[in-house]
Amino acid sequence: MTQPAQSLPDYEILGFSYGVGTESELTILCYGIRFYITISADNFGNSKIANEYLNLLKKLKCEGSIQDDENDPMETLCFWIALTCNSQMRLFASASEIPRRQPRTLYDWFNPKTIVLIPKVVNDNTMLVDSSIPSQQLLEQLTPRVRMPPSYYTGELKIPAVQTSQILLQQNKA
Incomplete structure (x- = not known):
């Protein structure tokens, strides 16, 4: 299961949670696609991968005992997932019609193509x-929303309503 770290492109963690059992949920933006990944040790059987996952989860649950030279357990687990x-x-990104570019509008940022992934182990270690x-x-x-009462737009405040598809995001010009 070891791959070189450089094989994973830049990604952004949008959300992470874990439950009482061995379930975790990670939402990341990678390759221009939002991936919602649900993971559970139950899906790994008695494999080496299950042991690796459970050890990372155990470190996360014992967060108070982190040594100064250790990495953040949550970041380590998110990276592993x-x-x-x-x-x-990578397969989804190569098959996607979505160009690998930064979102152009606020709407693009909040509403990327989304795919649910569930990793499992079959045949002991595959x-x-x-x-x-x-x-x-x-x-x-998964989509952040703020609902304001109509009085914000029609009352004394008269806050202008702008469609998110009309708000352009600054692009890096590096």
């Missing part, structure tokens, strides 16, 4: 990553 799914993410299209409910959960 992303690296585990990288080959599948990693398989199942994928699916997210439900509308999941998309709504």
Whole structure:
């Protein structure tokens, strides 16, 4: 399961959570696509990968005992999950019509193409990553929204309403 660290491109962690058991959820933006990854030790059986995941999860749950020379357990676990799914993410990126560019508008930023990934181990140590299209409910959960009462627009404040597709984002000119 070891791959060189440089095989994972820049990515942005949009959300991470873990439960009482061995379930974790990671939402990242990578290759211009938002990936919602759900992971559980139950999907890994008794494999080496399961042991690796459980050790990382254990370090995360014992966060108070971090030594100064150790990496942040959450970042380490998020990187491990992303690296585990990288080959599948790369396949989706190469098959996607979405150009690998920064989002141009606020709408693009909040509403990227989204794919659900579930890594599993089959045949003892072979990693398989199942994928699916997210439900509308999941998309709504992943998309940040602020709902203001109509009085903000029509009352004394008269805050202008602008479509997110009309707000351009600054592009890096490096």
